[in-house]
Amino acid sequence: MINKTILLLLLHMIKMTYSEYGSTNVMIDTDTVIETISDRFLSVTLDTSTIQANWATLNLSSPKVQVLAKALSPCYLRVGGSSADYLQFNQSSESERYPKVSKEFMFTDHINNKLTNFTMIPRQWDELNGFVEMVGWDLIFDLNSLLRQNEQWLPDNAKLLMDYTTQKGYKIAGWELGNEPDVYRDVGINITGAQRAKDYNILHSLLNHYSQWKNSVVIGPSVTMLVKQISRKYLQDFVDAGGPDIVTNPTFHHYYAHGPSMTVPKFMSPDILSNLPWQINVAKKIAPSPLYGKFWLGETSSAWGGGAAGLSDRYVAGFMWLDKLGISASLGVDVVVRQTFYGGNYGLIDTKTSNPNPDFWLSYLYKKLVGRSVFNVTMEDKTGYVRMYTHCTHTQRSDYKPGSITVYGMNLRSEPTTIVFPQFKPDVKLHLYLMEPVGVDSLKSQTVALNGRTLTLNPDFSLPSMDYPEVVSSNFTFPQESFGFIVIPEANVAACKVSS
Numbered sequence: 001m002i003n004k005t006i007l008l009l010l011l012h013m014i015k016m017t018y019s020e021y022g023s024t025n026v027m028i029d030t031d032t033v034i035e036t037i038s039d040r041f042l043s044v045t046l047d048t049s050t051i052q053a054n055w056a057t058l059n060l061s062s063p064k065v066q067v068l069a070k071a072l073s074p075c076y077l078r079v080g081g082s083s084a085d086y087l088q089f090n091q092s093s094e095s096e097r098y099p100k101v102s103k104e105f106m107f108t109d110h111i112n113n114k115l116t117n118f119t120m121i122p123r124q125w126d127e128l129n130g131f132v133e134m135v136g137w138d139l140i141f142d143l144n145s146l147l148r149q150n151e152q153w154l155p156d157n158a159k160l161l162m163d164y165t166t167q168k169g170y171k172i173a174g175w176e177l178g179n180e181p182d183v184y185r186d187v188g189i190n191i192t193g194a195q196r197a198k199d200y201n202i203l204h205s206l207l208n209h210y211s212q213w214k215n216s217v218v219i220g221p222s223v224t225m226l227v228k229q230i231s232r233k234y235l236q237d238f239v240d241a242g243g244p245d246i247v248t249n250p251t252f253h254h255y256y257a258h259g260p261s262m263t264v265p266k267f268m269s270p271d272i273l274s275n276l277p278w279q280i281n282v283a284k285k286i287a288p289s290p291l292y293g294k295f296w297l298g299e300t301s302s303a304w305g306g307g308a309a310g311l312s313d314r315y316v317a318g319f320m321w322l323d324k325l326g327i328s329a330s331l332g333v334d335v336v337v338r339q340t341f342y343g344g345n346y347g348l349i350d351t352k353t354s355n356p357n358p359d360f361w362l363s364y365l366y367k368k369l370v371g372r373s374v375f376n377v378t379m380e381d382k383t384g385y386v387r388m389y390t391h392c393t394h395t396q397r398s399d400y401k402p403g404s405i406t407v408y409g410m411n412l413r414s415e416p417t418t419i420v421f422p423q424f425k426p427d428v429k430l431h432l433y434l435m436e437p438v439g440v441d442s443l444k445s446q447t448v449a450l451n452g453r454t455l456t457l458n459p460d461f462s463l464p465s466m467d468y469p470e471v472v473s474s475n476f477t478f479p480q481e482s483f484g485f486i487v488i489p490e491a492n493v494a495a496c497k498v499s500s
């Protein structure tokens, strides 16, 4: 009798384990495209402090760096950050003597560092513009907003830069004014949201003098995370005073936590990952689209303060990055600007070797497989440990045929999970692109494998092929603590047949 009870209990536990953790149904509403993202959805930054350090260890002429940058094109490059508010352009030949290469540059911010005024010389601006043109990126430049007179922004230095840029024929895709004005109080400066809107009006008047920038992208007000009421109010005051046309795309910045406080479990915590959708929804309430332009995450990464040492450039960082891309696309964020391409602990390329970090490979594969049209996904598993997103497949950057869809996401559990797509026929082919860490450092590894093959640049700095999916039928078992992509080439989704 007792034995039978125990047996039944055991069977019940096994069944529970199986249904709760062993397998989960994923339903994709392929009838309705819920959002359409920019073709430059995944974009990157360089912090303005990189110019102050005269590029530090970043070699813009290096073929390796250029190949890696080109691989992410089309892409915006936003050059901005706290140091943007301390930069002045200076054409006088005397200023040529200024730049000093700093090999060990720190990320400066209002909280940890004293920021100092510095000069950007024409040669540095030429190098930056030459680079973006060479790699096919679109530059967005953050202008110094702390040059002021009678409490108004003084556009003289911006005009010098724009005149020089016009004379050189450089194409600037967009402009931004200042950085995180909601925390200027930390350095004893008080510019209200309404005043910042007036500053942007001055920027618009300036841009109207240049035919090539009359309709350029203008982003802002670049407030920090919206968890603080004071930052939400700043955004509200800015849009209330400025109206719908004050920027083409409102921005806020997003980080999950402070770098030094980060741990592996925090990088994989569903609770921490879920602070992003809340902030996006708050932002959309303050400036709803289509009245206002679609939001951008104007600067975003795993952790602020330069990232988490030994974590933000490792495999484990991919959970936050891929989830951020999925959540943002599903909630109508148009562009996600990754801090950084180079620099800090969160660079896509290593600051010492310029070799790609795991998030570079993840970004590259994302660009290849993930298209612009986004679908709603319903997970049977509501715990948040298995997270999935779906778009049409990017058929121009991959060899997949129109009608294909790409599902991407992660299994944060410490045991495998079987993913089932009940809406497709039982033997539907799934093309898996599973990314896993390589070596004993496991989740903290700086090396990543795609379907078991370690990803590295070829000796001639060309990119390796990523075109070797593992093909399975109907369902697949997602290993524990891993992320990846599943292309369903036979999905035959009508919305993915129209060209996007």
Ligand SMILES: *[C@@H]1O[C@H](CO)[C@@H](O)[C@H](O)[C@H]1NC(C)=O
Pocket (backbone or CB within 6 Å): 059, 060, 061, 062, 063
């Ligand atoms: C940068 O790369 C170029 C091209 O490979 C090379 O000629 C140059 O020496 C490099 N500069 C530095 C400072 O390493």
Ligand SMILES: *[C@@H]1O[C@H](CO)[C@@H](O)[C@H](O)[C@H]1NC(C)=O
Pocket (backbone or CB within 6 Å): 088, 089, 090, 091, 092, 094, 095, 157
């Ligand atoms: C440019 O540099 C020169 C020489 O150092 C200086 O006299 C001038 O004031 C600077 N101009 C600006 C706009 O910073």
Ligand SMILES: *[C@@H]1O[C@H](CO)[C@@H](O)[C@H](O)[C@H]1NC(C)=O
Pocket (backbone or CB within 6 Å): 115, 116, 117, 146, 147, 148
């Ligand atoms: C930087 O320059 C601005 C404008 O000239 C000036 O108001 C400010 O005091 C300077 N800041 C520092 C930290 O030197």
Ligand SMILES: *[C@@H]1O[C@H](CO)[C@@H](O)[C@H](O)[C@H]1NC(C)=O
Pocket (backbone or CB within 6 Å): 185, 190, 191, 192
């Ligand atoms: C900033 O200035 C505004 C108006 O100019 C004022 O209402 C507000 O109290 C000031 N804030 C601080 C922190 O000084």
